[in-house]
Amino acid sequence: MEIDPSEILIRYNVKMEKSMTPDEAAAELYPTDEMIRPIAEAIYEGEEDDVIEGLDAAIAAGKDPIALIDDALMVGMGVVTQLYDEGVIFLPNVMMSADAMLDGIEYCKDKSGTTPETKGTIVVHVAEGDVHDIGKSIVAALLRANGYDVVDLGRDVPVDEVIAAVKEHNPLMVTGTALMTTTMYAFKAVNDKLLEAGIKIPFACGGGAVNQDFVTTYELGVYGEEAADAPKIADAILSGNKDIGKLREQFHHH
Numbered sequence: 438m439e440i441d442p443s444e445i446l447i448r449y450n451v452k453m454e455k456s457m458t459p460d461e462a463a464a465e466l467y468p469t470d471e472m473i474r475p476i477a478e479a480i481y482e483g484e485e486d487d488v489i490e491g492l493d494a495a496i497a498a499g500k501d502p503i504a505l506i507d508d509a510l511m512v513g514m515g516v517v518t519q520l521y522d523e524g525v526i527f528l529p530n531v532m533m534s535a536d537a538m539l540d541g542i543e544y545c546k547d548k549s550g551t552t553p554e555t556k557g558t559i560v561v562h563v564a565e566g567d568v569h570d571i572g573k574s575i576v577a578a579l580l581r582a583n584g585y586d587v588v589d590l591g592r593d594v595p596v597d598e599v600i601a602a603v604k605e606h607n608p609l610m611v612t613g614t615a616l617m618t619t620t621m622y623a624f625k626a627v628n629d630k631l632l633e634a635g636i637k638i639p640f641a642c643g644g645g646a647v648n649q650d651f652v653t654t655y656e657l658g659v660y661g662e663e664a665a666d667a668p669k670i671a672d673a674i675l676s677g678n679k680d681i682g683k684l685r686e687q688f689h690h691h
């Protein structure tokens with residue numbers, strides 16, 4: 438479908454007559470911290486260069502690059518997600534913001550420079566058919582920041598590719614991210630094929646569409662609500678808790 442930008446603008450005018458423009462709505466939501474605000478604003482505007490500039494200034498002022506992923510980039514993306522949910526902005530805006538966000542994550546990862554001794558390998562992926570990879574990239578960044586070697590298979594990863602990677606890398610655990618109620622069923626397929634191959638490692642799953650009830654329907658599933666749960670689950674496995682039931686006890690809400 439051809440999108441004529443002038444028509445979108447006309448629609449905005451009609452829709453916004455009585456209320457705020459999208460920019461004004463966004464301005465209400467930005468954080469007040471003067472280091473963080475420009476980064477959040479640049480995410481909303483989808484301006485990669487300004488995101489990097491803002492991150493640079495914050496890092497120069499002593500902020501931890503990895504902490505900035507949650508404290509600044511996620512905050513900016515939160516503004517975008519909220520306005521999208523409210524119908525104030527549309528998918529093309531979200532796409533540009535997502536790209537700026539991913540560039541920012543890469544930059545923070547580079548800047549963190551800490552390459553701690555590896556605690557073990559983890560295979561990370563986005564479910565087959567699903568291109569939403571922001572959450573997965575945060576999970577990967579936090580795992581790396583916490584000393585794990587991450588094999589990042591990317592997005593829309595065929596089930597068999599996940600199984601092949603697990604066989605090749607013999608990881609501590611696998612993570613899966615799904616943002617759509619249709620694609621999350623690929624996790625069940627991954628679970629079944631792992632079991633078929635005699636591989637019984639924890640399969641930590643999360644992402645917008647996924648919930649605890651769904652994840653408990655397959656044997657290896659451990660649900661993680663936030664990206665920060667991924668390194669916590671990995672640490673628990675590392676300290677000897679390899680039992681899926683016990684991991685669920687520790688990480689699921691009861």
Ligand code: B12
Binds near residue numbers: 514518535567662
């Ligand atoms: C950004 C976005 C996009 C971007 C994605 C860019 C990218 N590179 O990722 C673009 C514009 C490309 C896009 C496309 C589409 N999208 Co979209 N998109 C979104 C949006 C606005 C935000 C998603 C997001 O990034 N959230 C932020 C991240 C950080 O959250 P997250 O991934 O859940 O991760 C967090 C946690 O879940 C956790 N986590 C994630 N994984 C894991 C794993 C482990 C182990 C752990 C512990 C934790 C964890 O960590 C993160 C932070 O704590 C949502 C709406 C919404 N409100 O969620 C729709 C949404 C996900 N999209 C949707 C749809 C339908 C689509 C399209 C089909 C639209 C279309 N008609 O073309 C296509 C999908 C194409 C495809 N095959 O995948 C629907 C899905 C509906 C459903 N439930 O099935 C949503 C919900 C919008 C809606 N309300 O309808 N989208």
